[in-house]
Amino acid sequence: MTDLAPYQTSAAPAAYDPAALAVLAAMEQAAEEHLDAIRPENTKRGYANDWALWAEFHDWLAERTGHQLPLTAVTKGTLVGFVVWLDTVKLAAPNSIDRRITGVTVTARAHGAEVPKAATVAARQALKPLKADPERLARGRGKAAAVTPEQLRQMHAAAPASLAGLRDRALWLLAFGIAGRSAEVAALRADGIKHVSRGLDVHVPAVKGRPPRDVVVAYGRHPDTCPVRAWSTWKAAAGITAGPAFRAISVHGAMGNDALAPAACREIIARSAERAGLSVRLTGHSMRAGFITTSRQAGRREEKIRAQSGHAANSPVFWGYIQEADRWSDAASEDIGL
Template sequence: MTALVPRQPDAAPAVYDAATLAVLAAMEEAADRHLDAIRPHNTKRGYANDWALWEEFHDWLAERTGHRMPSTAATRGNLVGFVVWLDTIKLAAPNSIDRRITGVTVTARGLGVEVPKAATVAARQALKPLKNDPERMARGRGKAAAVTPEQLRQMNAAVADGLTGLRDRALWLMAFGIAGRSAEVAALRTDAIVHVSNGLDVHVPAVKGRPPRDVVVAYGKNADTCPVRAWLTWRAAAGITAGPAFLPIDTWGHMGNRALSAEACREIIARNAERAGVTVRLTGHSMRAGFITTSRKAGKREEKIRAQSGHAENSPAFWGYIREADKWTDAASEDIGL
């Protein structure tokens, strides 16, 4: 029988001389470099994306509170708020949210931030009921629905009155007209949208490492869905001649002077589509997808469409949109004697 040995009191912390401390510090740095080197590239890229979303969440909070908290504030309240934001604003799938929590936590600790265990526990407690919701679990399993001209007219018929409505209509029609990503729409500058006889010359700035491009947006035949008329009406009503193209407007109709965020642009599109009773869920990317498929169905050439959207020649996403648009053009099952 093994003899029971009383537990010895904890030893006092070791005290090292300066030379030992220097070697230990060097070993710590070497360990960090080694662990970073062996971490898979996809994991590091995923963590970078997680942190970018964490930064976007803090930008979103700042728009609503008037104060930008440091991104290193990985507290219980912030992490739970991040989960709720990803669920209700980004409409992320619960498994994606779970990975985001890990990515943010690992990155924060890598920056020397102490992330309390209670914070990550609370975040996953907030996540637990979301994983029991089949509809939420099904999120992210399909690409964004491509908006149609009919749905744009439906949105126009239900747009809010006043300055906010003018901005919202100009925003979603501009997003459609330039085949723009939400981040590109948010980055547009008023003085880079030039009115010419045929419509608009628009400079789409570089965002997230993507190259800038210059596109033209022609007058539409339908005044309700014409991006040019919508932009000119909003610009005149807002009295803007320079600076961000699209600005926040509060409940009382007061206009801010900072550009809307990409997330705010997405929210505006989704909110207006829901108000209009559009039967599919439209997102910021729906305008981009909708332009490509609509333009293709109208017989526009591939290189012209790509120049507008900024897709690379070999982009799988672009060719997926083209295949969708061409699906019923000279269908293999059409006129074959059935």
């Protein structure tokens, strides 16, 4: 019986010729287009949101490292960092983080980036203990807590006596005063905030396709919660007259020239609330919700509040805040002879 020997070739396989490479490239392109065409629209929207968060994470990272990484740099380090950022800064629920990992991976590959398997494996290893935490699993169940003036005073009392502390106070009070989204607060410019006799005339720039608006912020009765005084104090201490209204400050107290990212604004609000020992978790949206609720409870008209917040007339979110504020106003069970 003849011994079977492994088949051996005398030469390595020939490389693809240019024509074959062109066909293969065309097939790759056709495959991507076909997969994109059959992908549900809600999945596409989800992936777009995931990629926007990925970009926001990179902006946050650049503020701390001084170097902007390309979005296609999906590595073990950046993907695990993304998981930690979503958990600690965005306070995202674990299942939401899991979906974000998938969205970023798919989108990065669509942009031609190589995503090592080790990166996704490491990211999900970092996510695993988060999925076992009941408090984290409860995240995302319900709307943001609406901050109250009393809580704002507690945050003021706990803020550090430093340039960063002055910035933080001005940031959250102006966010409250304009009923602003974090992206809007980040986009504010010093030259768009005019001091007038009765307070501030503020130009809120257009962000994410939403139209710009001009609002007024009146002097507050209490110095600790007055957005006008807080802004004036920060502006004078920082020496800014134009450019971004709120800027990064290093641990050594040096102020940069670039605007804070929306994520940094949210982080400042959440960190300030924790420092004050508040019993509720505040997010960037808490200032917006708090303004609408507080203004309504003070008897302000819906159209005036909407003009300040920029909500559409038929916004269910806006009317939800109004209903919450009105719960105890002329309550059906009040003073009915019980």
